[in-house]
Amino acid sequence: MSDQMPPQDNGTGIPPQPMPLLLNLQFTKDLSFEVPGAPEIFTQLREQPRVDLQLDVQARGLEGQGQGVYEVALVIRADAKVQEQTCFIAELTYCGIFTINVDPQVLEPVLLVECPRLLFPFARNILAEITRDGGFPPVLLQPIDFVQLWQSRRGGQQPVGNA
Numbered sequence: 172m173s174d175q176m177p178p179q180d181n182g183t184g185i186p187p188q189p190m191p192l193l194l195n196l197q198f199t200k201d202l203s204f205e206v207p208g209a210p211e212i213f214t215q216l217r218e219q220p221r222v223d224l225q226l227d228v229q230a231r232g233l234e235g236q237g238q239g240v241y242e243v244a245l246v247i248r249a250d251a252k253v254q255e256q257t258c259f260i261a262e263l264t265y266c267g268i269f270t271i272n273v274d275p276q277v278l279e280p281v282l283l284v285e286c287p288r289l290l291f292p293f294a295r296n297i298l299a300e301i302t303r304d305g306g307f308p309p310v311l312l313q314p315i316d317f318v319q320l321w322q323s324r325r326g327g328q329q330p331v332g333n334a
Contacts, residue, residue: 192281193270194289200244201264204301207257213306220251220258222310228320230282233268241269243286245294249302249310261301261310265294283324284317291315 206212227246244266251258267290273281291314299309 191271191273192285194267194286195240195270196268197290197293198266199263199297200266201262202297202301203262204259204305206259206305212256212258215256216253216258218253219308220253222249222251224249224310224312226315226320228283228287228317228324230286239271241271241282241286243267243269243282243290245287245290247294247298247312249298251302251307251310259302259305259307261298261305263294263298263301265290265297280318280321283321287315287317291317 208215225246225248229244229246231242233240233242244264247261247263247265249259249261251260267286269282269286271278271281271286291312295312299311303309
């Protein structure tokens, strides 16, 4: 008798394929919130701050974790100002550990489009809560077009394949 289980038959006689994208773990890697002008900024604030956002997606393979395991980081920085006076600075790096089993020609769009799409709602919630808990109106990020972000990062080239 063998110690290994035979592959499960899915009714087609073809062994099942591994999932193309699996989110193994997600976590806050870095979170910073500062109010450089506190407490005076709260007494002087007469209007809604203007929030400038910067967003980046980073991906890297994880050594020693097996082939196809990647860390994808969604990096968000929010700078809020009123008449050039800084109200707050929030920085968040929210990550996911993904197992990806796709053809190499579609790996980049999966890493830089599909993975951040899965992470975005959680990062959006963290940013809203930290700004609200910091004494300001919550920063509610609008949905991000990760395809457009990826294409602009590549210099406006069309995506590879049908991603």
